[in-house]
Amino acid sequence: xxxxxxxxxxxxxxxxxxxxxxxxxxxxxxxxxxxxxxxxxxxxxxxxxxxxxxxxxxxxxxxxxxxxxxxxxxxxxxxxxxxxxxxxxxxxxxxxxxxxxxxxxxxxxxxxxxxxxxxxxxxxxxxxxxxxxxxxxxxxxxxxxxxxxxxxxxxxxxxxxxxxxxxxxxxxxxxxxxxxxxxxxxxxxxxxxxxxxxxxxxxxxxxxxxxxxxxxxxxxxxxxxxxxxxxxxxxxxxxxxxxxxxxxxxxxxxxxxxxxxxxxxxxxxxxxxxxxxxxxxxxxxxxxxxxxxxxxxxxxx
Ligand code: PGA
Numbered sequence: 001x002x003x004x005x006x007x008x009x010x011x012x013x014x015x016x017x018x019x020x021x022x023x024x025x026x027x028x029x030x031x032x033x034x035x036x037x038x039x040x041x042x043x044x045x046x047x048x049x050x051x052x053x054x055x056x057x058x059x060x061x062x063x064x065x066x067x068x069x070x071x072x073x074x075x076x077x078x079x080x081x082x083x084x085x086x087x088x089x090x091x092x093x094x095x096x097x098x099x100x101x102x103x104x105x106x107x108x109x110x111x112x113x114x115x116x117x118x119x120x121x122x123x124x125x126x127x128x129x130x131x132x133x134x135x136x137x138x139x140x141x142x143x144x145x146x147x148x149x150x151x152x153x154x155x156x157x158x159x160x161x162x163x164x165x166x167x168x169x170x171x172x173x174x175x176x177x178x179x180x181x182x183x184x185x186x187x188x189x190x191x192x193x194x195x196x197x198x199x200x201x202x203x204x205x206x207x208x209x210x211x212x213x214x215x216x217x218x219x220x221x222x223x224x225x226x227x228x229x230x231x232x233x234x235x236x237x238x239x240x241x242x243x244x245x246x247x248x249x250x251x252x253x254x255x256x257x258x259x260x261x262x263x264x265x266x267x268x269x270x271x272x273x274x275x276x277x278x279x280x281x282x283x284x285x286x287x288x289x290x291x292x293x294x295x296x297x298x299x300x301x
Contacts, residue, residue: 036260037200037244037267038287039073039159040274041100041128047275050080052087059084059091061277065284067094069291071267072284073159074274075100075128078114085123098126098159101134104146106154116154127151130185131161132206141184148185149192157198159246159269160185162227166207178203178223179230186234196235196242201227202269208249210271217262220247224264253282260290 048054062072072095076084085097099119103110106117119127129151130144144160151158162181164174182201203223205215215223224245232240247259248269259265267287273279 034196034242034244034266035069035071036287036291037071037073037246038284039075039098039126039200039202039246039267039269040280041075041131041248041269041271042077042275043100043133043271044077045275046076046080047277050077050083052083055080055084055087056091058277058280059087059093059095061281062088062095062284063091063093065281066288067284068288069295070284070287072096072287073098073126075126078119078122081119081122081124096125097123098128099124099156100128100131102127102129102147102151102156104143104150106150116150116156120154120156124156126157126159129158129160130181132163132204132209136206141180144181145185145187149189152189152192152194152198157200159200159202161202161204161248161269163202163204163206163209163249169205169207174223175226178226182227182230183233186231190235190239196239196244200244200246200267201231202246202248203227204248204269210250212250214250214255214259215247217258220259221262221264224262224266228264251283253279253286256283256286257289260286 046054047058074084074095075098078099081097081099088095088097099114101114102116102119103113105115107115116127129148130139135144148158148160162178164177168174168177203220207213208215224247227245228240228243231243244266245264246267246269247265248271251259251268251270252273256268259268268283270280270283273283
């Protein structure tokens with residue numbers, strides 16, 4: 001364990017030095033290259049209400065969708081993590097399962113909360129952190145940071161959600177808001193040696209979530225580029241260049257391909273449309289088509 005931590009620390013220092021010198025870091029220590037990430041956030045819903053047959057149907061649709069070059073992930077309500085995971089495994093789908101939230105403490109008197117260890121034991125490998133619906137319910141920047149650090153320390157991969165509200169967008173504070181959200185949550189995380197494959201940041205403008213209103217391609221591109229730059233201030237530019245920055249907010253099977261074609265977008269976080277097995281599978285297929293396109297161009301996102 002101590003040796004592993006030392007190795008991770010050396011890795012971080014080497015990357016930092018390489019970044020400073022403007023050189024490409026040695027990738028032999030970390031072969032991971034970015035695949036697109038398509039994730040479904042079921043919120044307080046589940047396909048068919050979460051009945052066993054509905055989960056099996058969902059899993060079989062996903063198993064049939066071409067997934068080359070795409071990592072797929074679903075965030076069911078916590079009570080369904082284990083059965084969704086079994087249904088996916090039963091259907092032969094490689095889709096991973098995540099928790100929609102976690103507490104920053106490892107255990108204790110926190111009625112109604114779930115810990116990292118509990119969701120890991122249920123079969124989750126990922127967690128969402130800082131979704132705008134949780135921030136709207138009172139979650140602070142510091143709590144989001146504590147949750148993200150707890151997730152990483154416990155071995156969960158994490159999707160950090162950030163995004164400006166409509167007022168921020170109209171009064172010109174979008175980038176100030178994004179900077180505070182990203183910078184606060186990531187502060188000190190580089191020292192934990194997290195690899196870019198174990199984290200993603202979802203850009204979800206609050207005004208686009210559940211409204212049917214998708215942000216403009218130029219808005220998505222510049223916000224995702226900005227998020228990547230701020231992440232690079234913590235992790236170094238080379239790390240940040242491999243970070244998957246996702247877009248979320250009213251993504252559908254009709255809009256998925258166009259959003260995935262945006263330069264800075266490394267995947268999607270889908271709410272409403274992820275509840276239908278057919279619609280979500282179609283979005284995953286759009287991801288596979290984009291991945292094929294990128295590999296034909298000979299590059300990552
Ligand atoms: P939506 O939700 O796709 O229904 O807008 C996205 C999200 O909240 O992650």
